[in-house]
Amino acid sequence: MRYRDLDHLIKEARGALRAGPLALVLVEDDVEVATTLRHHQQAGFTSVVALMPPSFDLPRDLQETVLRVDYDSSHEEALQRAVNRVIPAVAGQWVYYCYNAEYLFHPFCETRNIVELLAFHSEERRDALLAYVIDLYALDLDANPQAVSLDDAHLDRSGYYALARSDPAKNGHPKERQLDFFGGLRWRFEEHVPAESRKIDRIPLFRAKPGLLLRPDHTFNDEEYNTYACPWHHNITAAVCSFRTAKALKSNPGSRDEIPSFHWHNSEPFEWHSRQLLDLGLMEPGQWF
Structure with missing residues (x-):
């Protein structure tokens, strides 16, 4: 329709x-x-x-x-x-x-669909699910000038880190159960990425409710929605595997000629399987065994 x-x-x-x-x-x-x-x-x-x-x-x-x-x-x-x-x-x-050109993966997504995931997450009294945007990129930029290729997709196996998210309302003290996550192409080529766009955390899955608003930085006006876990144990996290940053870096006139290749020693082929993302620590199964 x-x-x-x-x-x-x-x-x-x-x-x-x-x-x-x-x-x-x-x-x-x-x-x-x-x-x-x-x-x-x-x-x-x-x-x-x-x-x-x-x-x-x-x-x-x-x-x-x-x-x-x-x-x-x-x-x-x-x-x-x-x-x-x-x-x-x-x-x-x-x-x-x-x-x-973004693809959602969650733990065990090959055998458990999104309805099952959200049913479990709801039972844990959670109304939002944190994900990390994992940059994908093609290695052969001559064959793939937009840096997009499903067959030649690669990701960074390391180089990810988190910093405390400060709370301006509390004199800059860290917010509870919230972190800013960085890594991937936005970290390696940060000189071409505006500071406000360098984070890789996103709350892409959430339960809608009256008064809820998504903010420009992919967080919500309800602070509990922005937490990575509930107070009593770790929760599931997911990964949004995305060619978007690679596309932008190779289409932006200020960066495309400065980046002959996205390859570095920590590049590895993307297997299009949740097990790889779990093994690399790029998402968390929480209590969902």
Whole structure:
């Protein structure tokens, strides 16, 4: 189904939006749009919404199974605005958001789908799930000038770290159970990345509720949503494996000619499997054995 804008979607597709976990995908360009949408369909989301420019096309199977919304994705806060517009319409429902060429992985996702994950997470009295955005990149930039290749995808196996997240309301003291995470291409090429865009933590999965707002830094106005664990034990975390930073670095005039390759001694092929991400410590199963 195709909708002329978000208001049209919310009015006409209320049943589909509230039927189960909802995925919102903001399409910024025409890179790996179909694979992104299919990946999240296969992950178990009940409805997948594609927010995309009217000029873009979709394969026939996705035209019939994806909720497509004509949307201007060029605005700097396009995703934030879309998420905050949808939240009041789906209060009580779990929502996921990402960009095209980003792929969600969670512990044991090969055998346990997103509905099972969120059922368990809800039983742990959690309303949000932390993820790390893990940069993917192609090694052969001559063959893949946009740095995107599913077959040649690589990631950094180390170089990740966390810093305490200060609370301005408490004279800069650290916030409870909150950290700022860094690493990947945003760390290795930080001279080309604005300081406010260097974090790799994101809260991409959350339960919508009245008054909840997504902020520009991918955190919410409810501080408990921004925590990495509950007070009594560790919780599940996930990984959003993303070509977005690599694409940006190779398309930005200020950086593309400065980066002949993304390869370094800690690059390794991405196996497209949750076990690799768990072994590298890039997500946490918590109590979900």
